Every structure is written in structure tokens, then in C-alpha cells.
Amino acid sequence: MQIVVNGEAQNIATKCTVFQLLQDQGVTFKAAVVEHNGNILKQEHWQSTPLQSGDRLEILVFMGGG
Amino acid sequence: MKETLQSYDPSEDTLRLGGVNLVSRLFIGTGKFSSHGIVPQVLKASGSQVVTMALRRVDWKNPQENILTYLPENTLLLPNTSGARTADEAIRIARLAQAAGCGNWVKIEVVQDQRYLMPDNWETLLATEQLVKEGFVVLPYMSPDLGTARRLQEVGAAAIMPLGSPIGSNRGLQTKELIRILIEEISLPIIVDAGIGRPSEAAKAMEMGAAAVLVNTAIATAGDPVSMAQAFRLAVAAGRLGYLAGPGARRLEATASSPLTGFLQEA
Numbered sequence: 001m002q003i004v005v006n007g008e009a010q011n012i013a014t015k016c017t018v019f020q021l022l023q024d025q026g027v028t029f030k031a032a033v034v035e036h037n038g039n040i041l042k043q044e045h046w047q048s049t050p051l052q053s054g055d056r057l058e059i060l061v062f063m064g065g066g
Numbered sequence: 067m068k069e070t071l072q073s074y075d076p077s078e079d080t081l082r083l084g085g086v087n088l089v090s091r092l093f094i095g096t097g098k099f100s101s102h103g104i105v106p107q108v109l110k111a112s113g114s115q116v117v118t119m120a121l122r123r124v125d126w127k128n129p130q131e132n133i134l135t136y137l138p139e140n141t142l143l144l145p146n147t148s149g150a151r152t153a154d155e156a157i158r159i160a161r162l163a164q165a166a167g168c169g170n171w172v173k174i175e176v177v178q179d180q181r182y183l184m185p186d187n188w189e190t191l192l193a194t195e196q197l198v199k200e201g202f203v204v205l206p207y208m209s210p211d212l213g214t215a216r217r218l219q220e221v222g223a224a225a226i227m228p229l230g231s232p233i234g235s236n237r238g239l240q241t242k243e244l245i246r247i248l249i250e251e252i253s254l255p256i257i258v259d260a261g262i263g264r265p266s267e268a269a270k271a272m273e274m275g276a277a278a279v280l281v282n283t284a285i286a287t288a289g290d291p292v293s294m295a296q297a298f299r300l301a302v303a304a305g306r307l308g309y310l311a312g313p314g315a316r317r318l319e320a321t322a323s324s325p326l327t328g329f330l331q332e333a
Contacts, residue, residue: 006123026129033121033166040165058123060162061132064102065120065146066095066233066260066282 001053012051019046022059033060074307081277083255084171084203084224086142090115091272092302093144093257094295095282096133098234104291105136112295116142118173118280120149121163134168144205146173153192160197172197173227173259174206183233187214191221198222207259210244215252226252227280229260230271234283236263239270249275265294265301272305273313 002009005021012021018034018041034041035058041049051057080087094114096105109117119133137143145163150156153176160172174197176189187208194206203224208214210228218226228245231237238261239245249256255277262268263284271279281298288294 025124025126027124028130028132028135031132031134031166031168032124033162035162040162042165043167060121060166061124062119062134062145062163062166062168063122063125063131064096064099064105064133065122065148066097066118066280 001051003051003053003055003057005057006059016051017047018049018051018057021051021057022046025059027059028061031062034058035060074303074310076303076306079306079310081255083277088115088142088278089113090299090302091278091306092268092298093118093259093278093280094285095280097282098286099291100286102131102133102136105133106138107292108285108295109138109141111292111299112285113299114295115140116144116171116278118144118146118282120146121159121166122149142171143168144171144173146175146207147193148175148177150176150193151178151186151189152176153189153196156189156193157196160193160202161200164202170201171203171205171224174204185209185229187211190214191217194218194223195221205257210241210248212244212247212251215248215254219252219254223254225255225257225277227257227259230258230267231261231263233260235261236284236287237261238263238267242270242274245271245276246274265297268298269301269305269308272302273308275309278302 077089090113092114093116094112095118145168147156147159156174156176174190174193176186177183178186185208190206194204197204205225206223207227215226231240257278258271258276259280262281268279285291285294
């Protein structure tokens with residue numbers, strides 16, 4: 001199924017959770033933050049949140065900045 | 067303050083901000099360093115306790131990279147809202163940063179102008195008002211303007227962060243006179259942010275009575291960022307001590323430093 005991650009369409013397996021997606025992509029969990037269809041998704045809900053076709057995800061981390 | 071400043075100890079001259087007593091009056095931005103790896107050395111040399119960073123989409127080429135992994139545990143995190151063009155976008159970024167476990171401090175940065183990156187004071191005020199209501203410690207980056215600073219104070223900003231010159235320009239305190247007015251008229255800490263390019267300019271801001279300075283580009287783009295961080299640490303302490311010591315009056319004409327009771331012209 002297709003979802004949109006950080007503005008780009010991506011094909012993922014059905015029943016994939018947010019947790020699995022981040023783990024598969026190698027994202028460091030510490031201080032990563034996820035917006036799921038425009039709502040902040042707390043880290044404790046990543047494992048219990050299955051992705052649905054058409055979902056929009058923003059996966060954000062902290063970079064250097066002034 | 068102690069009776070004499072001869073043995074100035076910054077740890078006895080702390081800056082109270084957001085319920086915390088800060089020993090260091092030098093805040094550091096983490097952008098533009100050649101690599102994140104140098105940041106721990108820079109922070110150590112600077113003595114800084116407050117560090118800014120930005121929230122961005124994860125880089126898929128480097129998904130493990132995260133500036134937080136380079137910061138010591140006791141660092142006070144000050145995420146900025148860079149990239150925001152409106153108050154709503156700044157509020158969204160602040161909430162995300164908080165959800166990421168970065169505490170409740172936030173530097174509001176709302177910019178629409180792409181050439182000079184000048185902050186939008188109106189949107190900044192709107193974002194500040196809302197985020198204070200949500201319990202954030204809000205430090206708004208702003209164009210130095212007394213009216214706006216007063217309103218930011220009224221809505222509960224923790225400090226005011228006027229720019230010295232455009233972000234990343236290293237041009238120093240071009241807005242010096244406007245900052246002087248803010249220091250004089252606003253009871254909140256004034257933290258000069260943006261544009262400070264040399265240690266002497268940081269010292270100047272502190273000497274004027276700024277509560278702290280935020281420096282990024284000047285350190286990150288220096289030939290030796292670690293040494294420059296140390297130079298800024300010394301400059302901030304020197305400027306602060308100069309302010310506390312109370313500079314003497316300025317005059318247009320000379321007043322002799324040596325006694326005028328000379329002997330050469332005497333008969």
C-alpha cells in the first residue's frame with residue numbers, strides 16, 4: 001500500500017506500524033518526532049499505530065540550527 | 067553583588083531564566099558546523115549551557131544523524147522554530163519539539179523575508195502569546211522595536227532576543243542604538259541574537275547591559291571553531307564584568323589623565 005512520508009509517496013507492507021517503519025529506515029528513536037495525518041504521535045503509540053493506505057507521515061529529527 | 071569585583075566569579079552572577087539559574091551568558095547555536103562531531107568540543111570551550119537546534123525532516127541518506135546525540139546530558143535545549151513563516155507554523159514546530167522530549171523552552175523564529183531573514187514581529191508576538199499559554203518558556207527572536215518588546219513582555223515572554231544584524235552576516239551590532247533602548251526600557255533579560263561576528267561585538271553587547279548573547283555563525287565558520295568558542299566565552303565574561311563595574315562617563319573634549327601641574331612651561 002502507498003503512504004506519504006515526508007512529502008514523498010512510499011510503498012510499504014500492509015499492517016506495518018509506525019515503529020516498524022522507523023526501525024526499517026534506521027531512524028534514531030531518541031528525540032525523533034512523528035506527525036501522523038497532521039497530529040503528533042507520541043513515541044509510546046508508535047508500536048500500536050498501524051499505518052493505513054493514504055496516511056501522511058512527517059518524521060522529524062533535530063539538526064544543527066541557530 | 068560583592069563589595070569588590072576583583073575576583074569576579076560568573077557562578078555568583080547567574081542569569082535567572084525560565085526558572086533556571088544560568089552561569090553562562092553565552093548561548094550557542096549548532097548550525098553550519100563542518101560536522102556535528104566538533105560540537106561537543108565547541109560546547110566545552112564555550113562553557114555554554116543553553117544550545118539551540120532546529121527540527122527538520124529526517125535525512126534518509128543519514129537517518130541516524132541527530133544533533134541531540136552530540137550534546138551533553140545537562141545541556142538546556144532551546145529548539146528554534148526556524149522555517150516557520152507564520153505564527154501557526156511556529157506553534158506547530160514548538161509542539162513537535164516538546165513532543166520530541168526537548169523540554170518546554172522554545173526560541174520563536176518566524177521569517178518570511180528570504181534575503182535578509184528578518185523576523186516578522188507581528189507573527190512572533192502571536193506565537194509567543196499562544197505558546198506562553200501552553201506553558202512554554204518562550205524566547206522570541208525579533209527585530210529590535212520597543213513597542214513590540216513591550217507587547218512581548220505583556221504576553222509573558224521569558225526574554226527578548228533582538229537581532230544585532232541579519233542572521234549569519236557576522237556584521238555585529240548594527241542595531242546597537244535600538245538594542246540600547248530595549249535594555250533601558252524592558253525589564254526582561256535582553257539576549258542579543260544574530261549577527262554577532264566577533265568576540266569584541268559580544269563583549270560590546272554585554273558591556274551595554276545585555277543579559278546574554280546567542281552566537282552561532284561566528285563560531286561555526288571560524289578557522290578554528292573551538293578556539294573561537296573560548297574567545298567568545300572570555301569576551302562575554304569581560305563585557306559582563308565591564309558592565310557591572312560601571313563604565314565612566316564619555317566626554318567630547320579631553321580631560322587630562324596626568325596631573326596638569328607641569329614644570330616645562332613654568333618660569
